[in-house]
Structure formats: C-alpha cells, structure tokens
Amino acid sequence: MPNLIKHYKKVLLLALPLALSACDDDDTREVIVEVEVPAPEPTPVDVSYEVTVVNLTNGQPVSPPAIVLHTDGNLWAVGQVPSVELERIAEEGSSESFxxxxxxxxxxxxxITPGDQQTISVTIEDITDAKLTIAAMLGNTNDAFTGINAWDLSQLAVGDSWTTTRPAYDAGTEKNTESAATVPGPAASGEGFNPTRDDSGFISMHPGVVSSDDGLSTSALTVEHKFDNPVIRIQITRTE
Incomplete structure (x- = not known):
C-alpha cells in the first residue's frame, strides 16, 4: 500500500499542470521540486613527520624510541607520578603499552648505540595540531629515560624542521642501585620491569651514574657508563 500511495502522488503531481491547463489555457503553471544533494565527503589528509633521534652518550644504549601523537594532556612530566606504561620503558625499554x-x-x-641515530616516521590523519611525546630508556641504568613531552606540532608546516637536545630523567620507580641484579642493559643484564616501586615515586631530573670506579662498590657500572646532559638530540621534520 505505501508504494501505491507514493505512485499515486507522483502521478497526481505530473497531472497537475495538465489539469490547470484544461481549466484555463492561459493559466499554466510549473511545479518546481528542489532536491538537496549532500555535499561530497572530504578526502582525509595524512599529516606525516620524520623523527630522528641521535644518541649523544659515551656508554648508554638508548632503547627503541616510542613516539606518540596525541591531542590532550601529558603522557609524562617532571613532578608527576609515572604511569605503568612509562615505568616499563624506564625500567626495561619496553614500549608496547606506551x-x-x-x-x-x-x-x-x-x-640506538652511542654515537648512532635512528629515523622513525609517524602519520596521523587530518590533525595538524597534535602533540608529540617521545620516551626511551638509558639501558645501563635502573630507571633513567629521556625524551620530550607534549610538544606542539602545529608550529610545523610541510618541509619545516625543529631540533632540540634532551636530558636524562629519573622515573622514580626504582632505586638507583646500579647493581648487576637490577640494571637490564648490556653492562649487567639484570632484571627489567618490576611492579614494586621503591624510590621517590615521581619523575625528576636524573642525578647521574656513580659507578664502581667512583666508589659505589655494589655498582655493576664503570666510568664509561656515566653521562652528561644532554643525552639525545631530536630532529622533527614535517614531511606531509
């Protein structure tokens, strides 16, 4: 029945000018029906960046950098309690959850071994004002990490680059014992992530490595593993 009614209305509409014409040859009218045509969906635009990380230390391997684009908040910051996702990076260099x-x-x-560099590409769709966060562990430490927090990418047009150097931070999740049992890097091959937190509990600037050469008898590290700030250089280039 709905189809018949629809058909009937259509026929009536078409017949209307004829009926009017039959009544009065001089009174012909046109019926104009406006139909809205939806605007085409805009094609999504990819916004891409290349991030190059250079290891500036003498004896600290930098774990594979984790690069995250987001729009709100901080994924880490000095003075904050670190998330478990950041703790996993700082204690064992594992970035999957981050x-x-x-x-x-x-x-x-x-x-990234000392003196080497690595370039990583990351793409986001239709967002030019994203924030960039990077985190990576200094492997021959208990819970030292480095990176950048919530840097505003809206400053970069296509082809623009920005370079910065970054210091080492202490996640505050594990005491800096430097022992063979607790340092996961190649200098000791000790334990990685441990959910028990026994240090300050908040992110701070890292005080540096003491080492056995400088009097910490229980340290598995040597003067070779000491570092000065900055520990990495980062270059960000918008490519698309």
Missing part, C-alpha cells in the same frame, strides 16, 4: 596511549604512534627498530 605506544597505545595516543591517536597515532611508531616505535624504533632497535636500540
């Missing part, structure tokens, strides 16, 4: 915290992310291919 990379899930944003709208887009990318991880490094492997550790």
């Amino acid at each position: 990379l899930t915290l944003g709208l887009a992310s990318a991880g490094g291919d492997g550790p």
Whole structure:
C-alpha cells in the first residue's frame, strides 16, 4: 500500500499542470521540486613527520624510541607520578603499552648505540595540531629515560624542521642501585620491569651514574657508563 500511495502522488503531481491547463489555457503553471544533494565527503589528509633521534652518550644504549601523537594532556612530566606504561620503558625499554596511549604512534627498530641515530616516521590523519611525546630508556641504568613531552606540532608546516637536545630523567620507580641484579642493559643484564616501586615515586631530573670506579662498590657500572646532559638530540621534520 505505501508504494501505491507514493505512485499515486507522483502521478497526481505530473497531472497537475495538465489539469490547470484544461481549466484555463492561459493559466499554466510549473511545479518546481528542489532536491538537496549532500555535499561530497572530504578526502582525509595524512599529516606525516620524520623523527630522528641521535644518541649523544659515551656508554648508554638508548632503547627503541616510542613516539606518540596525541591531542590532550601529558603522557609524562617532571613532578608527576609515572604511569605503568612509562615505568616499563624506564625500567626495561619496553614500549608496547606506551605506544597505545595516543591517536597515532611508531616505535624504533632497535636500540640506538652511542654515537648512532635512528629515523622513525609517524602519520596521523587530518590533525595538524597534535602533540608529540617521545620516551626511551638509558639501558645501563635502573630507571633513567629521556625524551620530550607534549610538544606542539602545529608550529610545523610541510618541509619545516625543529631540533632540540634532551636530558636524562629519573622515573622514580626504582632505586638507583646500579647493581648487576637490577640494571637490564648490556653492562649487567639484570632484571627489567618490576611492579614494586621503591624510590621517590615521581619523575625528576636524573642525578647521574656513580659507578664502581667512583666508589659505589655494589655498582655493576664503570666510568664509561656515566653521562652528561644532554643525552639525545631530536630532529622533527614535517614531511606531509
């Protein structure tokens, strides 16, 4: 029945000018029906960046950098309690869970040895004002990490680059014992992530490595593993 009614209305509409014409040859009218045509959906635009991380230390491998693009808040900051996702990076260099915290992310291919560098590409769709956060562990430490927090990418047009150097931070989740049992890097091959927190509990600037050479008898580290700030250099380039 609904189809018949619809058909009937259509026929009546078409017949209307004829009926009017039959009544009065001089009184012909046209019926104009306006139909709204939806605007085409805009094609999504990819916004891409290349991030190059250079290891500036003498004896600290930098874990594969975790790069996250997000729009709100901080994924870490000095003075804050670190998330478990950041703790996993700072204590064992594991970034899988940290990379899930944003709208887009990318991880490094492997550790960056002293003096080497690595370039990582990351793409986000239709967002030019995203924030960039990076985190990576200094492997021959208990819970030292480095990176950048919530840097505003809206400053970069296509082809623009920005370079910065970054210091080492202490996650505050594990005491800096430097022992063979607790340092996961190649200098000791000790334990990685441990959910028990026994240090300050908040992120701070890292005080540095003491080492056995400078009097910490229980340290598995040597003067070779000491570092000065900055520990990495970061270059960010918008490519698309």
